[in-house]
Amino acid sequence: MFASLIRRCFQTNKKIEKLTSLFPNESRKITTHHLSIPNMQRIALHQNMKYLQRSSPFWIQTSSFYVSSQASKMKKVEEPEKRELDLIRYDFKELKNSPKPALYLGCGGLIPFVSAPLFMAITETYFPELAFAQIAYGATILSFLGGTRWGFSIPENSPAKPDWLNLGNSVVPSILAWIALLFHDNLTEAAIMIVMGLGIALHYDLNLLPGYPSWLRALRTVLTVVATFSLIASIIIKNTYPEKRLV
Incomplete structure (x- = not known):
């Protein structure tokens, strides 16, 4: 019916x-x-x-x-938004979230970099012993940065695998630090070598290799910039003020 x-x-x-x-x-x-x-x-x-x-x-x-259901099948997969200037727009916002020990120890590690050119600028005298101490400390920091990348690659769940790229590039800062110490007679070249090593280590950490957390990326950038300008300040003081030895 x-x-x-x-x-x-x-x-x-x-x-x-x-x-x-x-x-x-x-x-x-x-x-x-x-x-x-x-x-x-x-x-x-x-x-x-x-x-x-x-x-x-x-x-x-x-x-x-x-x-x-048909619309979902036809819908294109949205690509993730390209983040331009990640370091300035995103990572620096996380600097305030840095762990207190990392923040205090990192800022305290800048004292040997800043104190040497500051003392020479106040006395208006270039002391080669202070300049060499600054360069030796910079070489130590370069070796430390290479070691942190090596240690970051060792754990099984780390995004940085222990391959030739990560472990090989971790050795580069230490080699540059050793070369810088060989120029103890020419502190200008030694300081330039340390600046190059700091720049290469920062470039590895931010771009080439799997990155660190945002707060560490921002902290690494700030520390590297301050250390670099401290070494450049020592080079300027050497060419500006008269030289005098401490002993």
Whole structure:
């Protein structure tokens, strides 16, 4: 019975569409009365429409699910936003979250770098012993930076694997530090070698190799910049003020 009602409903809809296509101007005036539908058919059509209205939420949900599934398949995978100037825009914001021991020890490690040129600038005298002590300390720091990268690569869950790239580049700062100490007779060249080593170590940590946490990247940058300008200040003082030995 229900199947016959559905067929009659669809036949009625087809008749309406056919008449609408034949008389487009009179489409608004076409009703079921013009089709001479018997009372039983109109009652059946009315009941069928009520059934379809009751079941409409199910069809709406089914159709929306189908559309959403198709849209999800067609949707392109969004690429992660390219972060430009990560160090300035993102990492420096995490500097305040640095662990207190790392922050205090890192800033305290700048004292040997800063104290030597500061003392020579105040006395307006270039002391080669202080300059060499600054360079020797810089060589020690370079070896320390290479060792931290080596130690960062050793753990099993570390993002930096113990391959030739990571372990090989970890040795480079120590080699540059050793070469700098060989120029003890020419402290300018030794200071330039230390500056180059600091720059290369920072470049490795920020760009080439798997990076450290954001707070450490920012802290490393600040410490490297201060140490570099301290060495440059010693070179300027050497070429500006008269030389005098402490002993």
